[in-house]
Amino acid sequence: MARRTRNRSEIIARRFVSRQQPTRMQPFVERWRWIIQGHVQGVGFRASCSRRALDMGLKGWVRNLQDGSVEVQAEGPPIALAELRAWCEKGPLGAQVQRVKPCQLPVRGDDWFEVRY
Structure with missing residues (x-):
């Protein structure tokens, strides 16, 4: 009598075509620093x-x-960063923005947006 060398589940699994889940593409992320004067x-x-x-x-x-x-300093999709920069060029009511100095930085992977003191 022949010995079984493989699991029955392996044999069954090979009978069917298995489709792997498509890998999700990571969104393109940038990080920018702006000095608003x-x-x-x-x-x-x-x-x-x-x-x-x-x-x-x-x-x-x-x-x-x-x-x-x-x-x-903000990171995220380029379109959202462009919108934030456009907002920074105007600012809230009462602000008088003269200049915005941009500088691109390496992405750090922050988890949230905060006000620092």
């Missing part, structure tokens, strides 16, 4: 920027700098 402190810029970034699904942070400007 002008009259941008004391007008609610950080809170407004944080709300806007969260609405767009971006990750990162925003904070005031000693020289009176605001620094924003």
